[in-house]
Amino acid sequence: MIINHPLLGPRDASEFTYLGDASLLMRPNSDDIDAYHDYIHLRDNPDGLHRELWFHEQGDRSWLVITRNTATHEITKVELARKT
Amino acid sequence: MHYSIWSILQQGFRGGRGWVRAWRAPVPQKSYDMIIVGGGGHGLATAYYLASQYGITNIAVLEKGWIGGGNVGRNTTIIRSNYLLPGNEGFYELSLKLWEGLEQDINFNAMVxxxxxxxxxxxxxxxxxxxxxxxxxxxxxxxxxxxxxxxxxxxxxxxxxxxxxxxxxxxxxxxxGGTVRHDAVAWGYARGADRLGVDIIQNCEVTDFIIKNGCCNGVETTKGKILANKVGVAVAGSSGRVMAKAGLRLPIxxxxxxxxxxxxxxxxxxxxxxxxxxxxxxxxxxxxxxxxxxxxxxxxxxxxxxxxxxxxxxxxxxxxxxxxxxxxxxxxxxxxxxxxxMDGSPFIDRTPITGLYFNGGWCYGGFKATPASGWCFAHLLATDEAHAVARAYRLDRFKTGAVIDEKGAGAQANLH
The missing domain is CATH 3.30.9.10 (D-Amino Acid Oxidase, subunit A, domain 2)
Structure with a gap:
């Protein structure tokens, strides 16, 4: 897979490490045990478009949010990750 | 037909014209006692042990493609029971013992x-x-x-x-430990279950679960509605997309x-x-x-x-x-x-929906588990209680803290 980095252009996916679903950016309040359990352990795990976090470990060490089709591996969108 | 050296000799002299299909291709009935979703190794083993150990034979195994076309046909055929943690090792040792007697049990050469x-x-x-x-x-x-x-x-x-x-x-x-001819495992369990009366229905994809008042009464499929009191899902890598149809998010x-x-x-x-x-x-x-x-x-x-x-x-x-x-x-x-x-260990458990049971989370280690997975899932479906060696494989273990993390890698699925 080639990831079209918004700052660096096309880079091989092997330069990146993968964290998982981009909803991990939205961390709930840790006082809410049920919500926190769901946040850490449960996943939508879709067959199709998936927004996910990739870390450019062998590059500029930026975090990216990539929209990728898990059925075809086609990447349709690459953005810099931001806290929302 | 019973397979043996004599059946091979007999058929050899008859030019092989007497061999019959190893399993039927039945039209689905309107309802069954139980439905198993997924005609892979685990689903077929579950159906076989429900029929042979618990006498429950009014079962349909629903497979969206052909049986054994998923992970039981795609693995590297290794069997072993070299686990560390108590929640796992008893289960995998039961599996290895079942492998040791499998071929005689199902009357099929699996080249164990x-x-x-x-x-x-x-x-x-x-x-x-x-x-x-x-x-x-x-x-x-x-x-x-x-x-x-x-x-x-x-x-x-x-x-x-x-x-x-x-x-x-x-x-x-x-x-x-060792290896097993993987395709023969699917075919042998399928033939064994079919001989006991189980309907194996291929090219029949489950499109939805029929759930009313928190109770699962059957499934919608590409071959129409099929009713059952209990539905067991054993679809390995497809667990996420299948259980999403029942509105469940999984730790997978x-x-x-x-x-x-x-x-x-x-x-x-x-x-x-x-x-x-x-x-x-x-x-x-x-x-x-x-x-x-x-x-x-x-x-x-x-x-x-x-x-x-x-x-x-x-x-x-x-x-x-x-x-x-x-x-x-x-x-x-x-x-x-x-x-x-999320901890590298599987699930064999009820779900929050009455009548819907889940078997999954096998990571890359499902093949060796096939016999015990079928054995324990059959036990759960038949008795509504977890088998003694599969008690730790609960869906709520992340909430209770009773995780079974062999690698100690934490809730990061791609590190297990």
Whole structure:
């Protein structure tokens, strides 16, 4: 897979490490045990478009949010990750 | 028809005209006592043991493609029970014992070959960990032997003992581990279940669950509505997308794992060898091909194919361990969908929906578990109680803290 980095252009996916679903950016309040359990352990795990976090470990060490089709591996969108 | 040397001789003299189909192709009934979703190894084993152990034969196994076309046809055929944690080891040892009697039980040649499995270690610390694991195995009734470098060299003189980064200091050997002809497992369980009256319905995809007032009463399929009091789902890598139809989110991510086989060679590799430090494991099939693989690609996937960087990484591991592998040419490579759970261990449990049961989260280790998975899932479906060796495989274990994390990697599915 080639990831079209918004700052660096096309880079091989092997330069990146993968964290998982981009909803991990939205961390709930840790006082809410049920919500926190769901946040850490449960996943939508879709067959199709998936927004996910990739870390450019062998590059500029930026975090990216990539929209990728898990059925075809086609990447349709690459953005810099931001806290929302 | 009972398979034996006599049936082969008899059919040989008759020109093979008397062989009959190994299982029927029934039209689905309107309702069954139970429905098993997924005609892979685990689903077929579940149906077989429900019929043979619990006398429940009014069962349909629904498969969206053809039986055995998923992970039971895509794995690297290894069986073993070399786990460490109490929640796991009793279960996998039951599985290995069931493998040992499988062919007589289902009257099908699955080519169960207990050639032994070696887990290599490279340092004093790793030797201590291997000894601890071996002791845990022995305490659970399994077999384990700790080999030093000299004993390992006697068994496998062709390994690269003096690798500068990972020198070989010995191995944990489980002699009862080995390999099984994977397709024959699906076919043998299917034939065994069919002979006991189970309907195996292929090309029948479940499109929805029929759920009323928190109770599952059946499924909608591409062949129409089928009702049942209990529905058991055993769909491995498809767990996420199937259980989403019941509105459930799981502690599972689907990932792709690649596997490889070389051209056929003369016998060179007597055991199964796992080289954890190099992310590589290998055995030799009875046809002569070297069957090997490594780690998962590491990103969510339902594609049943992987990417080239992992191919390079796996073959580098092979070259580091046994340089002679460089002479062999690759014949085939493929990918399968791994239902990677958040602690690396599986689930055999009820769901919050009455009448809906779930079997999944097998990660890349589902093949060896096939008999015990079927055995314990059948027990759960028939009795509504977890089998003694599968009590730890609960869906709510992350909430209660009773996780079974063999690798100690935490809630990061692609690290297990």
């Amino acid at each position: 070959s207990q050639r032994g499995i070696l887990n290599l270690f490279h340092s004093d610390n790793e030797r201590d960990a291997a000894a601890r694991r071996g002791n845990s195995m022995i305490l659970h009734g399994a077999d384990a032997e700790l080999l030093d470098a000299a004993a390992l060299r006697k068994l496998c003189p062709f390994l690269n003992f003096d690798n500068a980064r990972f020198p070989l200091k010995g191995a944990l050997l489980q002699k009862r 991510e689907s990932h792709v794992l690649q596997a490889f086989v070389s051209e056929g060679l003369k016998p060179i590799l007597p055991q199964v060898i796992t080289y954890g430090a190099g992310h590589f494991y290998i055995s030799q099939s009875d046809k002569g091909g070297l069957v090997f693989g490594g780690d998962i690609d590491g990103y969510n996937s339902y594609a049943q194919r992987g990417n080239l960087p992992v191919v390079e990484h796996v073959t580098e591991g092979g070259m580091a361990l046994m340089p002679m592998i460089g002479k062999a040419r690759l014949l085939r490579m493929w990918g399968g969908l791994m239902d990677m759970s």
